[in-house]
Amino acid sequence: xxxxRTFCGSPEHAVNRRAFLGAAGAAGATxxxxxxxxxxLASPAVNDALKKTxxxxxxxxxxxGASQLETWDPKPGAPTGGPFRAIKTDxxxxxISELMPKMAQRMKHTCILRGLDTKNGDHGSAAVTMxxxxxxxxxxxxxDLGAVLAREMGRPxxxxxxxxxxxxxxxxxxMAPGDxxxxxxxxxxxxxxxxxxxxxxxxxxxxxxLDHKERSDLRDVLGKQFAAGRHSETLGSQNEAxxxxxxxxxSEKLFDVTQEPQKxxxxxxxxxxxxxxxxxxxxVEAGVPFVRVGRxxxxxxxxxxxxxxxxxxxxxxxxxxLIDDLKDRGMLDDVMIVTLSEFGRTPAINASLGRxxxxxxxxxxxxxxxxxxxxxxxxxxxNGNKVVAEHVDAGSxxxxxxxxxxxxxxxxxxxxxxxIPLVNPGIEPIKAVLK
Amino acid sequence: MPAPNPDTLxxxxxxxxxxxxxxxxxxxxTGTIYLACSDFKVYAADITAAKFEPKELYGHESYATSVxxxxxxxxxxxxxxxxxxWDTAAGKVARTTDAHAKWIRKVVASPDxxxxxxxxxxxxxxxxxxxTGKLVHDLRGHKEKTPHDFTSMLYAVxxxxxGSLLATGDKVGHVAVWDAKTGAQVGACEAPVxxxxxxxxxxHSIGGTRSLAFSPDGKxxxxxxxxxxxxxxxxxxxxxxxxxxxxxxxxxxEFPGDKFAGLVNRLAWAPDGSWLLGAGGAGEGFLLFFDVxxxxxxxxxxxxxxxxxxxLSPDAKELVCVGHNKITVHKLG
Numbered sequence: 001x002x003x004x005r006t007f008c009g010s011p012e013h014a015v016n017r018r019a020f021l022g023a024a025g026a027a028g029a030t031x032x033x034x035x036x037x038x039x040x041l042a043s044p045a046v047n048d049a050l051k052k053t054x055x056x057x058x059x060x061x062x063x064x065g066a067s068q069l070e071t072w073d074p075k076p077g078a079p080t081g082g083p084f085r086a087i088k089t090d091x092x093x094x095x096i097s098e099l100m101p102k103m104a105q106r107m108k109h110t111c112i113l114r115g116l117d118t119k120n121g122d123h124g125s126a127a128v129t130m131x132x133x134x135x136x137x138x139x140x141x142x143x144d145l146g147a148v149l150a151r152e153m154g155r156p157x158x159x160x161x162x163x164x165x166x167x168x169x170x171x172x173x174x175m176a177p178g179d180x181x182x183x184x185x186x187x188x189x190x191x192x193x194x195x196x197x198x199x200x201x202x203x204x205x206x207x208x209x210l211d212h213k214e215r216s217d218l219r220d221v222l223g224k225q226f227a228a229g230r231h232s233e234t235l236g237s238q239n240e241a242x243x244x245x246x247x248x249x250x251s252e253k254l255f256d257v258t259q260e261p262q263k264x265x266x267x268x269x270x271x272x273x274x275x276x277x278x279x280x281x282x283x284v285e286a287g288v289p290f291v292r293v294g295r296x297x298x299x300x301x302x303x304x305x306x307x308x309x310x311x312x313x314x315x316x317x318x319x320x321x322l323i324d325d326l327k328d329r330g331m332l333d334d335v336m337i338v339t340l341s342e343f344g345r346t347p348a349i350n351a352s353l354g355r356x357x358x359x360x361x362x363x364x365x366x367x368x369x370x371x372x373x374x375x376x377x378x379x380x381x382x383n384g385n386k387v388v389a390e391h392v393d394a395g396s397x398x399x400x401x402x403x404x405x406x407x408x409x410x411x412x413x414x415x416x417x418x419x420i421p422l423v424n425p426g427i428e429p430i431k432a433v434l435k
Numbered sequence: 436m437p438a439p440n441p442d443t444l445x446x447x448x449x450x451x452x453x454x455x456x457x458x459x460x461x462x463x464x465t466g467t468i469y470l471a472c473s474d475f476k477v478y479a480a481d482i483t484a485a486k487f488e489p490k491e492l493y494g495h496e497s498y499a500t501s502v503x504x505x506x507x508x509x510x511x512x513x514x515x516x517x518x519x520x521w522d523t524a525a526g527k528v529a530r531t532t533d534a535h536a537k538w539i540r541k542v543v544a545s546p547d548x549x550x551x552x553x554x555x556x557x558x559x560x561x562x563x564x565x566x567t568g569k570l571v572h573d574l575r576g577h578k579e580k581t582p583h584d585f586t587s588m589l590y591a592v593x594x595x596x597x598g599s600l601l602a603t604g605d606k607v608g609h610v611a612v613w614d615a616k617t618g619a620q621v622g623a624c625e626a627p628v629x630x631x632x633x634x635x636x637x638x639h640s641i642g643g644t645r646s647l648a649f650s651p652d653g654k655x656x657x658x659x660x661x662x663x664x665x666x667x668x669x670x671x672x673x674x675x676x677x678x679x680x681x682x683x684x685x686x687x688x689e690f691p692g693d694k695f696a697g698l699v700n701r702l703a704w705a706p707d708g709s710w711l712l713g714a715g716g717a718g719e720g721f722l723l724f725f726d727v728x729x730x731x732x733x734x735x736x737x738x739x740x741x742x743x744x745x746x747l748s749p750d751a752k753e754l755v756c757v758g759h760n761k762i763t764v765h766k767l768g
Contacts, residue, residue: 064637064668076497077475079453079454079473079474082498083473083497083498083514083538084497084514085496085497085515168638169635169636169637169638170635170636171636171637269584270584271584272638273638295638296636296637296638297636297637297638297639297668299637299668300668301668301669302641302667302668302669302670302671302717303641303670306588306641306643307639307641309556309586309588310585310586310639310640311639313586314585349455349473350718351716351717351718351719351740351741351759352669352670352697352716352717352718352741353455353741354669354670
């Protein structure tokens with residue numbers, strides 16, 4: 001019998017999907033034989049399997065620094081509050097900006113962290129910190145969230161990438177690159193910057209499949225000879241990365257948004273952010289542990305209110321649609337959505353009606369996957385100038401994410417012989433927002 | 436009588452304010468001004484008094500963005516979408532109107548004081564009977580979405596000197612001209628340079644048509660905003676004014692700016708048409724004077740605050756500027 005077409009079109013992928021779904025038992029395996037529709041994964045039987053195996057994370061990276069006052073922590077009527085009103089949500093006592101009416105109806109799924117105090121108002125170094133949960137040391141480049149989750153939640157035999165990062169705009173891209181740090185190339189992101197489909201994923205037309213395989217085998221032999229007698233996590237990681245090449249080459253269709261039914265595409269709406277978020281959903285559904293969707297650029301030193309009037313409704317729509325979509329597919333308990341920036345924006349309004357960089361009292365959200373929906377942690381003062389209760393720093397945010405995903409934040413990696421815990425010693429997860 | 440020479444412009448007074456002042460209207464022939472402010476409130480003040488003491492009249496539920504005097508009725512608009520009608524003689528709010536579904540940007544009164552026009556981000560220009568508060572026209576000629584599928588904004592509205600025309604201007608630089616009596620659209624102009632869409636670096640936009648003013652004879656229409664912006668994080672585009680023969684929809688003069696960056700938030704012609712004033716700002720403010728016929732910039736003056744609105748007296752001898760935490764009074768002639 002000819003192999004049935006898989007949703008990525010690759011017989012190898014079909015085998016791999018079968019292996020993956022083997023853990024789900026007979027029902028999952030049966031479905032794996034016909035993956036022509038990604039919706040097959042929405043089957044309760046398959047999603048039960050996902051629940052038992054892996055969690056997933058979609059990070060909506062609001063690059064440049066979205067304003068907490070025009071999103072999650074409005075201060076209507078305060079001198080710093082700006083013109084937008086606060087609206088009630090489906091969680092009694094919780095109000096958010098009027099620019100987010102759709103999320104206001106879905107806050108029961110989402111936790112707001114209003115007490116971020118991260119000290120650093122510089123785009124570059126703050127982005128590095130907020131992608132890693134701590135500052136790099138002089139001698140150690142820490143892996144970022146995506147790399148850690150790729151290592152913790154990726155599967156060795158996976159033919160899909162473990163870490164995908166979309167960042168199409170040029171502003172700020174170099175400030176917040178995905179970075180596996182000392183974990184090495186195996187956990188580095190597949191970076192998509194110019195196209196929603198990975199560049200160079202296809203085999204060159206003038207190389208036969210046999211040639212490609214033989215070249216790979218030769219590289220493997222040479223790599224193993226080189227590695228013999230050497231002990232290096234980075235070297236091992238490098239070799240593993242090459243071993244995954246042929247599998248990744250077969251994942252192209254995952255990135256093709258036209259594979260989605262038109263009604264689903266219409267639901268997300270037009271625009272790059274919507275399309276990339278829909279692709280992110282396709283990716284996590286297919287088993288990718290971590291996807292970052294970079295939405296640049298929120299740096300509103302001039303005309304803050306116009307900028308947020310333009311960008312927040314887009315975030316509101318896309319995030320609400322993603323929540324609905326995951327919920328409809330029975331995946332919201334297994335896929336976490338995080339909104340995060342490098343910092344927030346000043347309560348003070350400058351002469352250009354802008355807000356500047358501000359890291360002393362800003363907001364992030366976590367939705368789904370082990371987090372208490374409807375919870376609010378952290379309180380800022382009347383003008384939003386400082387956190388007055390329940391401070392959160394980058395480390396405790398990351399510890400909370402790890403804990404919610406079932407990963408021990410105190411787990412050690414080893415850099416040489418030095419143990420490196422996932423978060424710095426003494427950092428605790430925020431128990432109040434964990435289920 | 437010829438208008439005073441812009442070279443005679445001098446700062447006479449300045450006052451500090453704790454809030455941002457977005458709008459000003461002056462009772463003709465007096466020192467009384469009305470102010471729309473970021474603390475949601477509308478104030479009255481006397482700029483000729485020994486001590487400048489604005490008195491709170493009433494409040495909106497969000498930023499009060501604009502005020503206009505229609506006879507003895509003061510009308511204010513706000514980000515709450517409401518128009519509030521203040522009877523200046525009785526000293527009380529006469530009515531409150533849920534006027535627009537989104538944020539009101541500007542309110543103007545017809546020269547005879549019989550009508551009031553408001554524009555808002557629901558992309559409607561609404562004309563109201565100033566006496567009864569009844570809606571007369573709901574003018575729809577601006578697209579709700581930008582070409583890049585984001586919500587647009589309707590910033591500017593102006594009456595012609597004889598009250599027969601209205602002009603409205605939106606975020607993408609589209610300007611519509613209306614017959615004020617019938618509500619029919621009678622012309623359109625395009626000023627696309629005033630809208631910057633950054634697809635590559637930042638994926639959002641900045642700019643827009645921020646101010647409009649008909650020449651005294653009603654034949655020309657001046658449009659104010661900001662030129663193309665490289666880094667749209669900041670108001671760093673040059674202050675820009677274009678003048679159109681609005682009937683032909685053709686640009687007749689262009690002042691791309693060579694000194695100040697920022698938005699031209701307000702335009703006003705000298706009563707004899709000999710010059711055009713543009714006021715606005717970014718981190719700091721400016722006053723620009725143009726000889727439109729000669730296509731020449733006459734004077735460019737720094738102001739101590741980003742200027743959001745001005746009131747030019749009928750004889751053009753006194754100019755009140757309001758803006759970021761400041762009010763200034765300049766004399767001409």
